[in-house]
Amino acid sequence: MFGGMSPKKMQAMMKQMGMAQEEIDASEVIIKKTDGSNIIITNPNIAKINFQGQASFQISGNESEETPEVGISDQDIKTIIEKTECTEEQARETLEETGDLTEAILKLS
DSSP states (O other): OOTTOOHHHHHHHHHHTTEEEEEEOOSEEEEEOTTSOEEEEEEEEEEEEEETTEEEEEEEEEEEEEOOOOOOOHHHHHHHHHHHOOOHHHHHHHHHHHOOHHHHHHHHO
16 A cells, blocks of 8 residues: 555654554563453564554464363362262263353253
């Protein structure tokens, strides 16, 4: 679109349009998702772009994802077995699948 334009001219043109770009120095970016998992971006290159009062971020780097570990306690397993009279294996599998004690009991009832 603007091929061959010098960076200096590009900056001047962006300024006339009300755009400002800023490089952000960071070692890691973490995006917390609503499902509890995180996207981790290491060695990121971050550009913050302000345009008409709105800030946008452009991020590139090495991406990985962390998912939350489901904590299963022996007490939770015992509670499920007491309430549903299932086997320990069934209780553990259902709790791992649902990630929620109440939901596991309801599913096995």
